[in-house]
Amino acid sequence: MARITDTTGRLLLLDTASLYFRAFFGVPEVIGPRGVPTNAVRGLLDMIATLVERSRPSHLAACWDNDWRPAFRVEAIPTYKTHRVSGTVDGVVEEQVPDALAVQVPIIVDALTALGVARVGVDGHEADDVIGTLATLYRGRLPIDIVTGDRDLFQLVDDDNEIRVLYTARGGVRNPDVVDEAFLLDKYGIPSGAAYADMAVLRGDSSDGLPGVAGIGEKTAAKLITTYGSLEALRAAIDAGDPAIKGAQRARLEAGAEYLDAAPRVVEVVRDAPIGEIDLSAPTRVADPALMSRLAVDHGLTNPFDRVVSAFDALGMG
Template sequence: MPHTIHLIDASPYVFRAYFALPDMRDPAGRPVSAVYGFASFLVKYIAEEHPTHLGVAFDESLTTSFRNDIYPEYKAQRELPPAELEAQLAACQAVAKALGAACFVHDRYEADDLIGTLATQLTRKGHDVLVVTPDKDLAQLVDARVTMFDYSKGVRYDAAAVRAKFGVAPRQVPDFLGLAGDAVDNIPGVRGIGPKTAAVLLDAFGDLDALFRRLDEVAALPIRGAKTLGAKLAAHRDMAFLSRELATIDRDAPARADLRALRLAGADPALVDPLFEELGFDGIRTRITRWR
């Protein structure tokens, strides 16, 4: 029987909570603002969306991702999480497990890769997938069975919505980022090419491979600076392909989509009660329903 599996990209919600909420401490005096915000989000999400199957992917590869081997500057502009936040990440995973979610984390692969791998395995088995994230990188996973859900904004993206937002099809997102880059992840792209130009190029040529085979045709495109654009692309060819590689989600990461493990049986009182008591989250605990 086909199911809809919800896969949550945890990091945006954990980081958002840490920076948005005031300093909070558990009864032992340890910082818990990120844990509190993440727990509130997850309890609210389950109560509102009623997932029957739920996986949560966490980032542990902040400096050890295979992408750092390919390009040491990858995400290098980002400051590492403060010690107070790093100490809360394990508790966020414990919260997800206590609420009945399957957790996925790896020191060499990012949450994007784990989600992409799980989504690929699940759709091959005939299931639908809802990827819960505000991260545009994951738009490349969208297809007939995969929808992206920016929960905070209440917006769901199918293939048509991805094209409307970015000007490209989901499968073209890595090529799009290969050209336009991504300042958030320090993916360089091609200097001087922005999102609009990248979208026009991909609309005309389909992907980077075809674009660089047909650079002589770029000058005829109805875009500003078209006559010199071919030379600019040729000069930055290697960086464009490197950027695409960095932006491409690895769908063969070490993660296994076990439907039984993904089944959201419900919050486990044996885990929830002592954990939330230790964290001092009595208010959240009273909101938890025994989900089926």
């Protein structure tokens, strides 16, 4: 399993693809000396520097999508992310990724390697599952910040164990929404991360190809989950003929029974993905100076690397 040898400080979990996609679309294109665009690399390195300067994490993981559309989710809901499929190459379903971003991903991998930032992925799983597993493994041992632009990870919010989400969709990493249980209550009218997951099942999410229960919008979904406490309890009430669930609403929920059987397997993040042995300690030195130097020269990344190293230097990197 992943290792945290010191349980003081803070664990920072990065939804890496969410961040480098945001960087790609938000940072003006820059072409490096080798003719390769570098805006996503630059943007991600700048984000990491900002997060390290602000959060001063003792532990850090760049969580990775080893599989962006896992088979177990597609089996449950065949429409899962179908609108993002670009085609099949050698039997592998590939995601639509702009060419100018795709060529930067190997550079991002090398940059994280050079810096010594742990990059954690699990075959057959998304980064969300890696984040869910690490948050579960280390909850209660140290505070955990999850950095993402994906609302799905709100389900991991847990005030008792100091797990929160820094949500970058609106303000980026410089001014993220800090999502805790008070945020969930104010924004959605639900009390917890677990309740958010249940609400998300009912509501659905068109961006992921999840239809939800027809006619049940976000507000209704939140009210139902708050009233009954959980999706499981709501479904038990439907089956028991609860008279408070009637008319068109009952008909819609009953019609959505097959979807409700399957959708939790898609929406809920995995909490026990097989993560191997890896040290999550924030870097105390540049892991591969030669690789970092080559990347800096080949792609014009000296300034972004200097800023990240300066941020880590404040934590003890030399």
